[in-house]
Amino acid sequence: MKVLVTGAAGQLGHDVLELLRLRGIECRGADLAEFDLTDGAAAKAFVTDYAPTAVVHCAAYTNVDKAESEPEICAEVNGMGTMNMVRAALAANAKLVYISTDYVFNGSGDKPWKPDDEYGPLNVYGMSKVQGEDAVRSLMTRFFILRTSWVFGLNGKNFVRTMLRLGEEKPELRVVADQVGSPTYTRDLARVICDMLPTEKYGIYHVRNEGFVSWAEFADMIMKKAGLSCRIIPVSTAEYPAAAKRPLNSRLDGSKLAESGFAPMPSVEDALDRYLEELRSAV
Ligand SMILES: NC(=O)c1ccc[n+]([C@@H]2O[C@H](COP(=O)([O-])OP(=O)(O)OC[C@H]3O[C@@H](n4cnc5c(N)ncnc54)[C@H](OP(=O)(O)O)[C@@H]3O)[C@@H](O)[C@H]2O)c1
Secondary structure (H helix, E strand, C coil), X not given: CEEEEECCCCHHHHHHHHHHHHCCCEEEEECCCCCCCCCHHHHHHHHHHXXXXXXXXXXXXXXXXXXXXXXXXXXXXXXXXXXXXXXXXXXXXXXXXXXXXXXXXXXXXXXXXXXXXXXXXXXXXXXXXXXXXXXHHHHCCCEEEEEECCXXXXXXXXXXXXXXXXXXXXXXXXXXXXXXXCCEEHHHHHHHHHHHCCCCCCEEEECCCECCEEHHHHHHHHHHHHCCCCEEEEXXXXXXXXXXXCCCECCXXXXXXXXXXXXXXXXXXXXXXXXHHHHHHHC
């Protein structure tokens, strides 16, 4: 196996590369410095030259609120950029892993979303990730689409880091309590990606840490585990305006993972414990 990982300078791409190397798998990372996804010729030239047997496509436009004011750029990177990666992977006869999101759903009800449920994105970012999924599904057969949610990793900004910083500075914080989902540690997601890569078990999977929490519950968990006295005040989405509308029900049904013979994801709490430990040892 020879693997190309896009978004190598981001949270997930970094951890996928690290794990591939640990497993002794030939791999290479690429980010904007190597090629811009939106340049189809550059993407194809880079992939053809490296000739991978698999592409893990982690690169994306990920600023959900900013996307509302620059929808064309977001669609170009996540929609057209993914189309470019699909074409490049096909030219190299490589299988492809595409990372997608809970934001492809409309967040109604309280039942966990299944992989075959209908799309209903509420914001520009979610729509662009649907375009990316469509590009993969319409052109390829050897693909894995992994929808994940609320990602945190060592190599980048995320909710956990923000809470740790604000928790040091403020006595209390207002955090949204009516959006429910599963925070996901990039190391755990990277493990699943690396387990799937050598298989032919193609399709759409939901991969997130086990357990559902609101942002406020997760913030509270972070404060307690980090030994911070900052008090979390639960508020509604309506009380906390943001540029992009977000789904209230971001629960993803992850049962297909174990049904397909892959090791299950650890719990949110276990993931947070390991993440905080890694942050401490990195200081
Ligand atoms: N973060 C989340 O909570 C979350 C939730 C669900 C799904 N996902 C999905 O999971 C995947 C990984 O997310 P992440 O948090 O690891 O993302 P990330 O940290 O933002 O990393 C994405 C990387 O892609 C690069 N990139 C952006 N535009 C590019 C372009 N035109 N050409 C080449 N590279 C480009 C970025 O470079 P710059 O930083 O220089 O722009 C960045 O290094 C993404 O597909 C994302 O949509 C994320």
